[in-house]
Amino acid sequence: MDSEFGPATYNALLNAQRVEGIGVDGVYGSQSRSYLRWPSRTTSGNCAHGYTFGL
Numbered sequence: 001m002d003s004e005f006g007p008a009t010y011n012a013l014l015n016a017q018r019v020e021g022i023g024v025d026g027v028y029g030s031q032s033r034s035y036l037r038w039p040s041r042t043t044s045g046n047c048a049h050g051y052t053f054g055l
Contacts, residue, residue, distance in 0.1 A: 005028075010026050013026055013028060013032070014026050016032075016036055017032060017036075020035045020036065022035050
């Protein structure tokens with residue numbers, strides 16, 4: 001994590017907003033904050049929510 005909101009972060013946010021069914025605008029505002037949390041990891045290390053961050 002580098003504290004930058006670059007293209008990979010923007011695309012990951014768009015994807016997460018789509019998956020959650022909230023407004024897809026690429027802005028991490030109050031609606032995104034209320035729906036999105038740090039992803040849980042499975043025992044294999046994969047994201048448990050099905051997000052494909054940056055992929």
